Amino acid sequence: MKVLxxxxxxxxxxxxxxxxxxxxxxxxxxxxGDIFGADELVxxxxxxxxxxSYANLGEAGLEFLNEMAKDGKTKVLTxxxxxxxxxxxxxxxxxxxxxxxxxxRVIEAFEKMDIISTxxxxxxxxxxxxxxxxxxxWSESSAVCYANSVxxxxxxxxxxxxxxxxxxxxxxxxxxxxxxENRQAELTVNVNxxxxxxxRFGALGKAIGDKAGGKIAYIRGVSKASVEExxxxxxxxxxxxxxxxxxxxxxxxxSRFTKIPRDSITINESDINNIIRELTDDSEVDFxxxxxxxxxxxxxxxxxxxxxxxxxxxxxxxxxARPIKGIADKIGYSDIIESSGAKFACDTCCVVAxxxxxxxxxxxxxxxxxYYARGKNKFKTKLKSIEECIEVALS
Ligand code: F3S
Numbered sequence: 001m002k003v004l005x006x007x008x009x010x011x012x013x014x015x016x017x018x019x020x021x022x023x024x025x026x027x028x029x030x031x032x033g034d035i036f037g038a039d040e041l042v043x044x045x046x047x048x049x050x051x052x053s054y055a056n057l058g059e060a061g062l063e064f065l066n067e068m069a070k071d072g073k074t075k076v077l078t079x080x081x082x083x084x085x086x087x088x089x090x091x092x093x094x095x096x097x098x099x100x101x102x103x104x105r106v107i108e109a110f111e112k113m114d115i116i117s118t119x120x121x122x123x124x125x126x127x128x129x130x131x132x133x134x135x136x137x138w139s140e141s142s143a144v145c146y147a148n149s150v151x152x153x154x155x156x157x158x159x160x161x162x163x164x165x166x167x168x169x170x171x172x173x174x175x176x177x178x179x180x181e182n183r184q185a186e187l188t189v190n191v192n193x194x195x196x197x198x199x200r201f202g203a204l205g206k207a208i209g210d211k212a213g214g215k216i217a218y219i220r221g222v223s224k225a226s227v228e229e230x231x232x233x234x235x236x237x238x239x240x241x242x243x244x245x246x247x248x249x250x251x252x253x254x255s256r257f258t259k260i261p262r263d264s265i266t267i268n269e270s271d272i273n274n275i276i277r278e279l280t281d282d283s284e285v286d287f288x289x290x291x292x293x294x295x296x297x298x299x300x301x302x303x304x305x306x307x308x309x310x311x312x313x314x315x316x317x318x319x320x321a322r323p324i325k326g327i328a329d330k331i332g333y334s335d336i337i338e339s340s341g342a343k344f345a346c347d348t349c350c351v352v353a354x355x356x357x358x359x360x361x362x363x364x365x366x367x368x369x370x371y372y373a374r375g376k377n378k379f380k381t382k383l384k385s386i387e388e389c390i391e392v393a394l395s
Contacts, residue, residue, distance in 0.1 A: 149230075203275040205236025
């Protein structure tokens with residue numbers, strides 16, 4: 001059995017020399033290290049903290065944050081996952097003022113610890129972008145999968161408290177995907193289908209998740225993939241397969257270094273079409289949302305070009321990080337989008353916002369969005385391309 005060894009600085013942290021928040025953080029990190037058989041801690045260069053929505057945290061979670069905020073300060077760049085509401089425009093999105101007050105208390109606690117209160121599941125679009133080989137401690141499942149697979153960054157999927165502990169110490173326990181030997185592919189996935197656009201990449205993620213379970217896939221047969229398509233795949237593969245990493249031949253950086261597993265499965269065109277059908281109910285859409293994971297500026301440009309000079313007839317949310325919305329404001333995309341009647345929902349998304357009961361059927365380009373809309377919000381869903389989603393919103 002491995003024994004977790006701490007250096008002298010880490011021992012001082014654990015013994016309380018640097019205050020209560022650091023001590024508590026080290027207790028969390030070393031407990032995880034003991035459970036998962038780490039033999040050392042590793043330094044992290046960035047953190048992304050989940051568990052930001054007051055709907056999930058409640059008073060008990062907020063009490064923990066306030067306790068840590070008494071003397072805790074971040075040691076490394078730290079950003080937040082989406083909150084339960086747009087922190088500025090919450091009224092327009094139908095959030096009640098009691099929830100808004102509580103959500104603001106959560107954000108204040110994070111800010112007291114010097115955490116950057118940009119709430120997004122795509123931290124890599126807003127400057128929280130580590131380089132190949134760095135160790136980080138990220139929480140959000142799609143971002144974790146993107147970090148490991150697309151950026152070649154090393155992270156386990158942290159829970160909210162363990163990510164916060166990493167932020168306040170700059171450390172995490174060295175187990176799981178921090179170790180080279182655990183990053184090897186375990187199953188070859190031959191893709192015998194045309195995969196293009198975010199919704200079909202999302203469908204591919206579900207197909208792999210359903211068939212490969214928790215194994216790290218070595219995906220062959222996809223000739224090109226944009227950043228937006230990869231983020232959709234990451235979200236879906238993590239949601240449906242619980243996997244925090246994959247390799248894609250000639251596309252992801254570590255695909256060159258991994259062994260190629262003999263065990264294989266094949267995903268055919270019919271598998272992709274069946275999944276799109278499975279996630280598409282026969283019901284009237286009353287809510288359209290694009291941006292799961294949060295939209296890039298390129299996606300916003302595309303949405304603006306589709307909405308220019310037109311008016312939506314259904315509630316349409318574009319979910320993105322506030323700094324990305326800032327760029328869209330400057331270029332003029334926001335004016336075009338908002339003139340159509342569509343709404344930006346920054347800092348939040350259609351899954352974490354408390355909107356259960358407000359809508360019946362969600363139309364989205366996100367396979368992950370469909371999963372949570374059905375499970376958490378009890379909505380019916382339709383999985384379509386971004387163009388089709390916009391047409392639905394306009395009809
Ligand atoms: Fe992001 Fe919300 Fe989707 S956190 S990945 S937009 S469910």
